[in-house]
Amino acid sequence: MSKDRLVIFDTTLRDGEQSPGASMTKEEKLQVARTLEKLGVDVIEAGFAIASPGDFDAVRSIAELVKDSTVCSLSRAVRADIERAGEAVKVANSGRIHTFIATSPIHMKYKLQMEPDQVVEQAVNAVKMARNLIDDVEFSLEDASRSEFDFMCRITEAVIAAGARTINVPDTVGYGTPEEYGDVIGRMIANIPNSDQAIFSVHCHNDLGLAVANSLSAVHQGARQVECTINGLGERAGNASLEEIVMAIRTRQDLYPVQTGIRTENIVPASKLVSAITGFPVQPNKAIVGANAFSHESGIHQDGVLKHRETYEIMKAEDVGWNTNKLVLGKLSGRAAFSSRLDELGIGFDTKEELNDAFARFKLLADKKREIYDDDLRKLVSEMHNEHPPLDTEGHVFKLVTMDVDSRMGETPVAHMVIKEDGIEHDLKGEGNGPVDAVFKAIEGLANSGCELELYNVNAVTAGTESQAEVKVSLNKGDRKVNGSGADLDILVASAKAYINALNALGREERTNPHIGAV
Known part of the structure; x- marks a missing residue:
């Protein structure tokens, strides 16, 4: 039996970067984008183009760089945002504008100070504006988990009719629980007359530790796009973790009638790169990518694994990339071997001078440290970018x-x-x-x-x-x-x-x- 395709929408570069302390330079964003493309992510949300000229430049540069993934920019449901997003992604092989407006009573009353009819009108106009710029438009109902069901159905039907082809139903504040959240997704698909003309998406926050569970419940009820981040980065307690979503679906094919295009052997390298760039360490007991995720301390467990791995392991460590950590290079290694390993890690440079600088730094480190690991390389490259920030007229180096x-x-x-x-x-x-x-x-x-x-x-x-x-x-x-x-x-x-x-x-x-x- 053929399985539906689950679209993996990665927002590490947008929502993930909104984690306090996790901001990235343009060069670091490009590194992450290369890695996400290599990982097989379907949609890369590259940023919020209207946020600043720097963010616009980063989104546009990613749109120029990435060839195999759709590159997306977020925008509020206002003309200036939408036009800026369209300008940023128009150079992409495949571009998307992701526009949103709040739909919960509390947001409409206190934040937007708008009546429901006004919100619907603005949402429809935003989608039409976006469709005039690009074919691929996604619409999000911000704070959907606290919105009224009938209103969500009404606005969703209207924006689909206006041209939205992906409908995102985000649990913006992490309020939902698996049974109720999945049920809402299923009922929306069943009750909205034109729901078959759009892919339903979920974007769950982890305030109650339920982001992954809520996302999987929604997939079970018909959602066919999941918005997630590497290592679960994101505002407050973070977003649904890409690695957990992907491996849960792969491991429990008996429950989830979908498949992803993620090349899972690249999961751990992607996790390590994001951790190195943001400076956010991965907790040892983190599922899939934590250092202890495939470790066994108990003698009973060790005995069982030695006799038959599947007694205590439901996944192979190698399947998510744990077998490629050590880099066997030293001070006698040449530039070709060094460059080749960087390519395997998804790390690239714009100029030959940058590569030569990185190689020289590698040699200096190899003189001091007998064994060089992939994480050393990631941090070495991150250090290079940290040392050369762009400055304003009042800045100092x-x-x-x-x-x-x-x-x-x-x-x-x-x-x-x-x-x-x-x-x-x-x-x-x-x-x-x-x-x-x-x-x-x-x-x-x-x-x-x-x-x-x-x-x-x-x-x-x-x-x-x-x-x-x-x-x-x-x-x-x-x-x-x-x-x-x-x-x-x-x-x-x-x-x-x-x-x-x-x-x-x-x-x-x-x-x-x-x-x-x-x-």
Whole structure:
């Protein structure tokens, strides 16, 4: 029996980037887009084109880059948004405009301050405007899980008649539960006269930890597109996790009459890349992509797996990409082998100079670290992008030159540093309650940024005592929040890099983190 195709709509680059602290540069977005295309994602929501010139540029660049996936831009149901989205994706092989308006009584009354008839009229006009620009239009009923059923049916019938070919019914605030949410999807499909002219989609948030369960319930009731993110990134508690949706459907084919086009062996590499770029570590017990997902501590479990794997494993680790972590390259490896491995990881460069820079950094790391892993490469490339942010006319470029930290038990730590500001070297000294505090105070002695440190987080890039340390910092200045990450075998050097990269982010001309709206 043939199975329906389930469209996988990935919104890591839009909703995922709205996770506090997860903003990405244009170059990082392009890396993720390449990886999503390689993964086999059907639709890549590349961003919110109207949010800023930087976000528009990122969406347009992804639309030019990606050939095998549909590239989508989100827009509110207003002319300026729709025209901007259309301009951004018109260069794509396959483009989509995704427009939305709130449909719940609470949103219509307090946020939109509109009557239901006005909301329907604006939704229909938005879809018609979008269809004049592009054939593929998706419409979302924001806060659908708190909307009235009859009104959802009314507005959905109207926008399908206006030309929408995908109808998204998002659980915007994570309020739904599997039985009721799936039931709503099934009843909408059954009761809307022209429902057969559109694909019904779901976009579930994880506020109650039910995003994946709600999505799967909707698939069971007829939804044929799921909107999700790598590692479950997203606003607040995040979105439905792509890897969990895909592997649940693949593993339980007896329950779900659908198939996806996801190349599952690329799931773990995609997870690791997104984690490295955003600085959001994956919890060890995370399903599918967590470090412990296929580990067995119990002697009973170990004995069972040794005798027959399926006694305690319902999936093969190799099927999701766990067999390709170690990179057997060293300081004697050549540029060709290095470049080939980057290609396998979905990491590309726009110029030969960038590749040469990455190779030189690889050689320096290989001199210090005996074993190089894929995660080391991902972090190396991410570091390159962090060091070269675009700046506005008031911005400054800070760069670490040298650092020496004296920290002894019972004595006040002292950091001596040389930092370049716009090419000019400055000798700095800072004292603190600990060595990291001393480093940051030395940097602030030059920058005088007035920022408040909101987050300082350290993780190991790979396993073992030779692992690079990855440091992530978040700085807050007034209504601006910036993030920086750094990696090095020395935690203090990584910390200095992260802080400096965050300061450099203050000078960026455009930010690509969209916060205008969400579905």
